[in-house]
Amino acid sequence: MKYEILDINSVKEFVFNINNVKEYLAVSSLAELTSSEIGDGNLNFVYIVSNKFDATKSLIVKQAVPYLRCVGEEFPLSRERMTYEIRALLKYQEICSEYIPKIYYSNEAMSIVVMQNLSEHIILRKGLIQHHYYYNFIEHITTFLAKSLFFTSSLSLDSKAKRDLIGQFNSNTELCKLTEDFVFTAPYMEDETNNINEECISEAKEFFNNNEEFKKNVLELKYLFMTSSDTLIHGDLHTGSIMINENETFVIDPEFAFFGPFGFDIGALIANIINSYISHSVILSDEEYKNWLLNSIEEFYTKFEEKFLNLWDNQKSSSLIKEGFIGSEMLDEYKKEFMKNIFISSIGFAGCKITRRVFGVAGVEEIRGLENKEQRKKAELQALELGQQLVLQYKNITNTEQLIKIIKSV
Amino acid sequence: MKYEILDINSVKEFVFNINNVKEYLAVSSLAELTSSEIGDGNLNFVYIVSNKFDATKSLIVKQAVPYLRCVGEEFPLSRERMTYEIRALLKYQEICSEYIPKIYYSNEAMSIVVMQNLSEHIILRKGLIQHHYYYNFIEHITTFLAKSLFFTSSLSLDSKAKRDLIGQFNSNTELCKLTEDFVFTAPYMEDETNNINEECISEAKEFFNNNEEFKKNVLELKYLFMTSSDTLIHGDLHTGSIMINENETFVIDPEFAFFGPFGFDIGALIANIINSYISHSVILSDEEYKNWLLNSIEEFYTKFEEKFLNLWDNQKSSSLIKEGFIGSEMLDEYKKEFMKNIFISSIGFAGCKITRRVFGVAGVEEIRGLENKEQRKKAELQALELGQQLVLQYKNITNTEQLIKIIKSV
Numbered sequence: 001m002k003y004e005i006l007d008i009n010s011v012k013e014f015v016f017n018i019n020n021v022k023e024y025l026a027v028s029s030l031a032e033l034t035s036s037e038i039g040d041g042n043l044n045f046v047y048i049v050s051n052k053f054d055a056t057k058s059l060i061v062k063q064a065v066p067y068l069r070c071v072g073e074e075f076p077l078s079r080e081r082m083t084y085e086i087r088a089l090l091k092y093q094e095i096c097s098e099y100i101p102k103i104y105y106s107n108e109a110m111s112i113v114v115m116q117n118l119s120e121h122i123i124l125r126k127g128l129i130q131h132h133y134y135y136n137f138i139e140h141i142t143t144f145l146a147k148s149l150f151f152t153s154s155l156s157l158d159s160k161a162k163r164d165l166i167g168q169f170n171s172n173t174e175l176c177k178l179t180e181d182f183v184f185t186a187p188y189m190e191d192e193t194n195n196i197n198e199e200c201i202s203e204a205k206e207f208f209n210n211n212e213e214f215k216k217n218v219l220e221l222k223y224l225f226m227t228s229s230d231t232l233i234h235g236d237l238h239t240g241s242i243m244i245n246e247n248e249t250f251v252i253d254p255e256f257a258f259f260g261p262f263g264f265d266i267g268a269l270i271a272n273i274i275n276s277y278i279s280h281s282v283i284l285s286d287e288e289y290k291n292w293l294l295n296s297i298e299e300f301y302t303k304f305e306e307k308f309l310n311l312w313d314n315q316k317s318s319s320l321i322k323e324g325f326i327g328s329e330m331l332d333e334y335k336k337e338f339m340k341n342i343f344i345s346s347i348g349f350a351g352c353k354i355t356r357r358v359f360g361v362a363g364v365e366e367i368r369g370l371e372n373k374e375q376r377k378k379a380e381l382q383a384l385e386l387g388q389q390l391v392l393q394y395k396n397i398t399n400t401e402q403l404i405k406i407i408k409s410v
Numbered sequence: 411m412k413y414e415i416l417d418i419n420s421v422k423e424f425v426f427n428i429n430n431v432k433e434y435l436a437v438s439s440l441a442e443l444t445s446s447e448i449g450d451g452n453l454n455f456v457y458i459v460s461n462k463f464d465a466t467k468s469l470i471v472k473q474a475v476p477y478l479r480c481v482g483e484e485f486p487l488s489r490e491r492m493t494y495e496i497r498a499l500l501k502y503q504e505i506c507s508e509y510i511p512k513i514y515y516s517n518e519a520m521s522i523v524v525m526q527n528l529s530e531h532i533i534l535r536k537g538l539i540q541h542h543y544y545y546n547f548i549e550h551i552t553t554f555l556a557k558s559l560f561f562t563s564s565l566s567l568d569s570k571a572k573r574d575l576i577g578q579f580n581s582n583t584e585l586c587k588l589t590e591d592f593v594f595t596a597p598y599m600e601d602e603t604n605n606i607n608e609e610c611i612s613e614a615k616e617f618f619n620n621n622e623e624f625k626k627n628v629l630e631l632k633y634l635f636m637t638s639s640d641t642l643i644h645g646d647l648h649t650g651s652i653m654i655n656e657n658e659t660f661v662i663d664p665e666f667a668f669f670g671p672f673g674f675d676i677g678a679l680i681a682n683i684i685n686s687y688i689s690h691s692v693i694l695s696d697e698e699y700k701n702w703l704l705n706s707i708e709e710f711y712t713k714f715e716e717k718f719l720n721l722w723d724n725q726k727s728s729s730l731i732k733e734g735f736i737g738s739e740m741l742d743e744y745k746k747e748f749m750k751n752i753f754i755s756s757i758g759f760a761g762c763k764i765t766r767r768v769f770g771v772a773g774v775e776e777i778r779g780l781e782n783k784e785q786r787k788k789a790e791l792q793a794l795e796l797g798q799q800l801v802l803q804y805k806n807i808t809n810t811e812q813l814i815k816i817i818k819s820v
Binding site: 164166171190212213216223226228320329 | 737
């Protein structure tokens with residue numbers, strides 16, 4: 001199939017020609033289909049295609065174009081990103097399908113995927129801003145992470161299967177480079193891409209120029225990101241990449257997926273819950289909600305570790321550890337140290353992820369979007385302080401209690 | 411070109427059809443060519459093709475077959491290994507051509523490479539057994555290693571170039587698996603592939619069964635080997651992969667090449683010089699030669715580090731460190747810690763490389779080949795002890811003095 005960019009009309013034709021999709025939508029003629037565009041896709045075109053006479057029958061069609069949709073053709077970005085999104089979604093479908101939208105069709109040549117329309121869910125970031133509680137979120141996301149990180153690692157896959165899978169994602173250079181630049185470099189130095197609140201000019205200057213120890217640690221973490229092929233990571237697992245309601249949790253948008261360090265997705269999530277905590281701290285004093293957020297962080301890592309270790313305990317032999325190689329007592333010791341390293345790097349990555357949102361090109365709505373100038377400044381400076389603390393101390397923070405203590409202290 | 415296995419006759423025809431090769435050999439008819447087979451290729455067929463009337467004009471033709479040549483067709487091994495050997499040779503030709511044989515022709519489809527005939531050089535392992543001094547060796551091999559490891563790492567390559575290069579080697583699964591199995595697993599446990607000296611049966615049993623701390627550290631090192639995409643490594647850089655004479659040093663046989671940890675090639679070399687030291691310690695008391703070997707180890711790492719850092723100092727900007735990101739004082743501190751990590755892992759890998767030669771399937775000639783039973787046993791037990799010490803202590807050995815002290819103490 002040759003690549004062509006679909007529009008609001010041709011998307012209907014396209015969908016009508018895919019048998020299982022047509023079947024799902026229960027239409028027998030093109031005229032029974034209706035389509036609309038979702039405006040908030042930054043990178044891609046996103047359409048809803050529905051049965052005109054039964055709105056419950058609808059699907060999402062997402063197509064990448066060879067530029068950044070929200071900016072226009074003058075900002076080229078390879079549409080190959082959809083290739084990696086498709087491959088990650090298909091892999092997740094294999095190992096933790098309950099936490100991604102159902103995939104009905106995908107085509108790398110067309111840079112297109114057709115999937116479940118999550119019409120009863122909202123972006124977690126918005127839900128948190130709106131002060132919602134999600135009591136199943138931690139249970140769901142820890143299962144997603146434990147399974148996706150464990151089953152694509154050398155703790156589970158045989159060497160050939162792992163290398164084959166690495167090969168599928170190795171060329172996701174462009175998006176990895178975005179992370180190298182915008183998570184690990186530009187937001188910590190004078191750079192034209194930065195977006196600095198004019199209320200914080202002097203603090204930014206101070207931060208850029210007097211932060212050598214912090215920068216050294218950032219280099220350590222960036223190097224880990226660039227060279228550790230632990231496992232298939234989502235690569236951009238912030239609260240904007242999660243669709244949620246009280247009962248269900250779906251991870252979306254894995255176009256940054258590649259083989260990277262265990263701690264990166266974990267750190268991204270911790271960072272974004274912390275951002276929400278900071279935001280709520282400056283705008284209201286609902287201690288209950290703030291406590292729920294803090295407890296969520298603690299529960300998040302504890303449950304993740306428990307589930308990950310549980311999967312590991314059930315894996316009798318792997319490319320790393322042949323059955324009978326080592327006694328169970330020492331193996332437990334090895335696992336303990338292994339998990340400690342995952343935790344440590346998660347904290348370091350969380351620190352980067354928090355800090356980069358302060359002066360970097362991409363902020364987070366719950367902080368940069370604060371309309372009250374004083375609140376925004378306060379939240380930004382708290383995030384700056386906390387992010388720095390985590391990066392500076394990451395190798396010494398070895399449990400969630402310590403982490404929570406540091407969060408509270410800022 | 412379709413793959414076909416050449417023999418001692420067809421190899422002449424093949425060579426005659428390659429223009430630059432024909433030119434180099436200065437022949438104008440097939441009848442002017444003569445060929446012979448080199449018997450000691452374990453994996454591949456290796457021929458010398460020469461000008462019948464001028465023996466100085468000769469080249470090596472090396473072709474992989476889809477099985478282990480020394481065992482026969484019943485031991486299949488993909489001929490793809492030559493693909494990786496060719497790619498590594500061509501990369502080395504770009505960045506450190508003076509330390510590999512000159513390449514005249516290569517063809518991945520035919521799994522064949524035509525290269526300089528190193529007729530005035532011998533395998534370093536044999537040279538060391540024969541008690542030769544090579545006063546230029548350390549100078550040469552440290553330049554080779556500094557350049558090959560630096561220029562294919564994220565300290566030098568941009569992100570896209572590095573990922574492209576990783577892609578060229580990512581599928582070298584079969585040979586990586588050999589290392590995972592025969593350097594990091596089987597030689598440390600009861601395994602049918604092991605080759606245990608009958609004089610050491612009880613020591614082997616003791617070693618296999620009471621060595622949990624050692625095995626935990628082996629797992630750490632194996633995990634590094636399997637997941638650290640630092641740089642393009644040779645992957646099998648022992649003294650049998652080096653051809654040498656007083657003036658020249660050539661690295662050969664990089665079929666194990668892939669993106670792995672910095673310390674692996676360094677550790678392999680240290681291990682093999684140590685094996686030579688152990689061998690000489692049990693058969694003679696030529697203190698001068700033993701001292702030369704020990705000094706070589708010290709000089710080897712010191713010079714490697716100096717050259718590597720020198721290349722790094724000349725690299726103003728890289729995918730890891732953008733110019734201006736960090737001050738020079740803290741950058742030096744970062745480099746110091748970076749080099750310390752390389753050293754530490756080198757020691758760990760050296761420990762594995764020494765230990766695995768004791769009871770594993772592949773021994774080293776200077777120890778396993780000792781005809782005097784007592785000497786062999788003594789050397790094996792010394793290697794066992796020293797290898798274990800290095801693996802057990804690798805994280806605490808931070809300079810060459812400490813290393814030399816441990817070697818001397820065993």
